[in-house]
Amino acid sequence: MSFPVIVLISGSGSNLQALIDQSLQGKLNIDIKAVISNKADAFGLERAKKAGIPTHALDHKAFASREAFDEALQQTIDQYQPKLVVLAGFMRILTETFTQHYEGRMLNIHPSLLPKFKGLDTHQRAIDAKEEEHGVSVHFVSSELDAGAVIIQASTNIEAGETASSLAGKVHALEHVIYPMAVKWFSESRLTLKQGKAYLDDVPLAETGILYHPGLA
Ligand SMILES: Nc1nc2c(c(=O)[nH]1)N[C@@H](CN(C=O)c1ccc(C(=O)N[C@@H](CCC(=O)O)C(=O)O)cc1)CN2
Numbered sequence: 001m002s003f004p005v006i007v008l009i010s011g012s013g014s015n016l017q018a019l020i021d022q023s024l025q026g027k028l029n030i031d032i033k034a035v036i037s038n039k040a041d042a043f044g045l046e047r048a049k050k051a052g053i054p055t056h057a058l059d060h061k062a063f064a065s066r067e068a069f070d071e072a073l074q075q076t077i078d079q080y081q082p083k084l085v086v087l088a089g090f091m092r093i094l095t096e097t098f099t100q101h102y103e104g105r106m107l108n109i110h111p112s113l114l115p116k117f118k119g120l121d122t123h124q125r126a127i128d129a130k131e132e133e134h135g136v137s138v139h140f141v142s143s144e145l146d147a148g149a150v151i152i153q154a155s156t157n158i159e160a161g162e163t164a165s166s167l168a169g170k171v172h173a174l175e176h177v178i179y180p181m182a183v184k185w186f187s188e189s190r191l192t193l194k195q196g197k198a199y200l201d202d203v204p205l206a207e208t209g210i211l212y213h214p215g216l217a
């Protein structure tokens, strides 16, 4: 039975590609109904077209307000009646009305070990803060930015001489493993959000927390 998913992007779309690849390999039983970007020049749109997935470019600058953009975005999404909305490098802060509409069925991947380094430029900020480790978090999306229930995290060491670019490359590799895992769990009805807390197989993740290890894949 198909599991309709919508993916929102703003850029390269390497996380989108990871989902496409795992779906094509039969490792992920989802049906990406469309890819929507707020940037018309997002390379991720090319990735979607190559995979035969419908695309929409919805330029946020063409709308009078954040609310108007979100309303148009919601109308575009809801025509596909998705069971899950995946933010994959989607770089717009969403309004409370929008996040509440998709509560419990919208995921985001954030390039930090939340709750550290919410917002932007996380790799450089981690380096500047002289963190020993850094990483990535997959979480449910809430109205508060990067504060939704965390589902799974993966970490890497920050080495001497690390740059934001080298760190981003290490984090990307981890993202391409854990995001498909979280999407798979959701598509299998194993991952749920109840009263603001994430559960896997009805076990609260806040208690266990899942820090990805290579053996977990
Ligand atoms: N209400 C929410 N909206 C979004 C969330 C969320 O958790 N709650 N996650 C983000 C993704 N994200 C980090 O993971 C993020 C995206 C964008 C920004 C941001 O500051 N955007 C600026 C524009 C920046 C730009 O265009 O480069 C803005 O929207 O004004 C911060 C964090 C997705 N949305």
Ligand SMILES: NCC(=O)N[C@@H]1O[C@H](COP(=O)([O-])[O-])[C@@H](O)[C@H]1O
Residues within 6 Å of the ligand: 009, 010, 011, 012, 013, 014, 015, 016, 044, 088, 089, 090, 091, 109, 110, 111, 119, 120, 136, 172, 175
């Ligand atoms: N705040 C959101 C954010 O910064 N997300 C980050 O954008 C990148 C998108 O890469 P991709 O377009 O290659 O998937 C990813 O590293 C993701 O964690």
